[in-house]
Amino acid sequence: MRFVALPATTTARAALVTVAAVVVALLICSVIFLVYGVSPLAVYSSMLSGTLGARTGLAEVGRRTIPLLLIGSGLALAFRAQFFNIGAEGQLLLGAVFAAGTALFVPLPGPLVAPAMFVMGALGGGMWAGIAAWLRRLNVNEILSTLMLNYVALAVVTYLIAGPWKGKDVRGYIYTDNIPAGGYLSVVPGTQVHWPTLLLGIAVALGLQWLLTRSTFGYALRVVGENPGAARYAGLNAAGVATAVALITGGAAGLAGAGEVAGIHHRLLEAGQISLGYGFTAVIVAWLARGNPALCLVTAPLMGIILAGGDLLKIDLNMPFRVVDVFSGVILLTLIASEVFVRHRVVWGRA
Amino acid sequence: MSLASPPVLQLQGITKRFPGVVANDGVDLSLHAGEVLALLGENGAGKSTLISILYGLYQPDEGRVELAGKAVRIGSPAQARALGIGLVPQHPLLVARHTVAENLALGGGSALFPSRGVAGRIRELSGQYGLEVDPSARVADLSPGEKQRVEIIRALLGGAKVLILDEPTSVLTPQEAQGLFRVMRELRADGRSLIFISHKLDEVLDIADRVTVLRRGKVVGGVPTAGATRESLAELMVGRSVDFTRKRGVGPGSPGVLLAVRDLTATGSRGLPALRGVSFDLARGEVLGVAGIAGNGQSELVEVLAGLHAATGTVMLDGQPLTGGAQARFRTGVAHIPEDRIHSGTVPSMTVAENVALRAYDQPPLARGLARDLGQVDDLARREVEAYGVATPGIHTPSRLLSGGNIQKLILARELAGSPKLILAVHPTYGLDIGATDQVHRVLLERTQAGAGVLLVSEDLDELLSLSDRIAVMVGGSLLGPFPAGEVTRESLGLLMGGAHPHSVPGAEQGVVGGAR
């Protein structure tokens, strides 16, 4: 089997290959479900009917779409610059920490609480990714550093909620007191869809798309990502671009963390409850969107279905939530393995 | 030389086509036992394609290869070695971190401690042919000459009867080259046959028994070296029929120094000296040609001037010190047509319009503040595509899909848009067809009328002679000359590039060429 480079790649071919990759992924997952002992049909029908077929299900998808959209559009930008941020999980947590800390301990007039939480959340997430950007200048691979920082962020959250920030009114549990009511975000009635964050997510996705395609920074970013040789030739500051991208992608994840605190939990609680693996799932959101932040408006809800579906499977079929990692891992694997088919055609036989 | 016996190697009618090019066109060649055959030709004459066919890297489209009278198919380098054909590549293909013995044990050697047994064989061959090399040395620590000896030993370990040496002296000092020639004579005396590829006429006359000359993919002559002269070989290589017209009229010759370079010294990417105190002046409206064999410091000279490579020494442009990075220098009027138009000159995945914007993407009118004005970018791209006749399906086509000539026009359009004072052009017509070449030449000459200075680096001597007002030669990081273009010839330049010493420099006609006659 050989690959022969195609003269031109078309959007249609890319879309076709992407759809095929997802189909193959679902088939591979089916095999795993059969080994587990449930019918794949039961799994997929439970996921679809429970999410798209019901108002409450849709709301659950919506709730999960919000962080995926924010993080995914940031990651789409980062991947275009060849900055592989795999630590959005940790950046989200730091965003949650900064947001909760601001709301709990900084006396602010009511209407300012929520905006301050978002600003500080972005700062926290950006700072966390900034560490990875700084380490990259010391030749530390950002995939490893951002991953390690995930574990550190987890420890930070656990320390805070079990230690100095532990709520006065909670006994036996570990979480903080509730934030002032001024920090609560409005939700679509009867759901946990905190629409101000959703709007923010849409704005971020569109804003980053603008940044990528219409701004001078986005142009430099694409040159650095697509041809470092040309970036050097034209005298572009590649290290500066990487740092800025880290701050943006981390900041977007931090916004997601702030949104989860202000919109849903209203306090800082265990890491596993703040994030349901949004950081990793968002990698697939960004990859599916092929590096276009605006396309995350489509791909984030798709992965939202899988996250919400994972919850349903827990209830309907008594499956562990790990099923989401299976989906994520398999889809990511088939997506990157399919890339070669976008740019090449396959020829059977020897050269 | 038993020319009567059947040849060890015979090629008949070898033809190899690549899209748009016939690299080898009916090539016939024969090689006898105990013979050194020189393969002579300019860049692009088809030498490397022919070697690749012999070594199993390419399959010929037509023709047959015979070894000792038997037709063979050489499907891979491994097969070539099994058939007794060894290649000493121009750039050694070795594992830098491994020792010499480990490198030579790869693909052979015993199951346990593979390098130990090989070390003994290496010492044996070293002694036999005078190939000094320490089997336990790390390849990364070796000089180019030592690496080459490792490759020769590899070929001999594989039992090579036919040894191909691809421009082996291009990386050697004259002393090392003499050492190589001693080894080659030993090998010949041992009955092996060697194919020696070179541009350097002196060396060909020194070491080879016969010369086969390639030009534009065809064999244009084969002569014994006995009785041949540098001049006769040069004539064969260049060809009488080359339309050698000087495109440059009388230079505008406006007085005044545009670029003054003094004592430029720089180290190359591997930490070795790349520029050794280079000094020269370039006048307004002048085309200064720089000749030289690749790797003698030309690339570094251009990169230093473009702000891409650190150096000590001074550079003054228009009386002002030229400093800063690539972006700053471009904005003070230094345009750069780079050597590698795919990997640095353009972003192949980006559109024609985006590539036109690479230099001024953040400047008005292409941008206002942070926002790019895509309408202006498109307008500019349309104008430039029109003005330079870039053949493209549209300005939103990825530049990857353009031909080399059109990519080069695109780069010219972008680099010359701001009316630069100094144009650094590196191999600007390499691989281009005649039409595109003409256009590039015309555009560069036009710019000199407006007072721009051009530093033209090229390996194509015809191009240099046709365009330049003065020509300098770079050898080993030093700059010889510049000499007025009227006082040098292809032959004298070739001799200088090959490391001949310019006896009395400015009168090159009397000095160098006179010495040669």
Place this chain on the structure above:
Amino acid sequence: MDNIVVEALVRALAVGTPLLLASLGAIMNERSGVVNLGMEGVMAVGALAAFAVAASAPDANLWLAVLMSMLAGAALCALHALATITLRANQFVSGLALALLGTGAAGLLGKRFEGAPLFNKVPDWTLGGANISPFTVVALLLAVVLAFFLSATRPGLTLRSVGENPAAADVLGVNVGLVRWLAVMGGGALGGLAGAFLSLSYRSAWSDNMAGGLGWIAVALVIFVAWEPLRAVAGALFFGFLYYLQFRLQGHSPIPTEVFSAMPFVLVLVVLALAGRRGQAGSAPAGLGRAYVRGER
């Protein structure tokens, strides 16, 4: 005093064992030129495969359990090989996918084993008064074997050459893709063995997220020990000792426990930064991380 030293060493060896095995697996992968970040998932799958066999019957064959862990690790890594070697996908991202898939699949398929009894754990050996798992002894031996294999055998030389300069090996008739496939699957088998240690010897139980980040540390360790199997022994002991400290000091010091649980990961960052600053990346196999396509440089 002696007791504490012995205890420290034994505990460090115990936690160091899966680190060492997984590092050796990653070294085998990476010396052939393929980065494998997925060891976390490989370990999880190996742990589950071993446990599933060992818990299947009171007299289950433990050799078979160990063998299955290695096969499972190799099988998961075959996906990595397919994606990165044959289909030229990004090795780093594929490793991440492998980690997600491995931990996810192990968590999903292992659910029925949660709380299941292990009839038949691998018994420790008593050496000089200390209890040591046979896995530890095997891991140390494997480090020596791998070091010997790489430096002193012809297949080892071929593997290293493919990792350093695949084009040079290719020209000499070496099948670069095949060598890399074998190295990736062999490394996967070692990663699976690391998992078997966790579920058969160290914890003797199945639980989700059994590797708990050890796989990631093992991957980082490879850089720290400059891709040398024997140095990996020292590196694994060092991180094993850190875990021992965490265990000892928890609750006995004013320092919050979370500092200890974060410590290995912070230390990995420090170690990577130090390695990066002194140019350790320079000791990476020169062909690491790039798919080999003939004729492309």
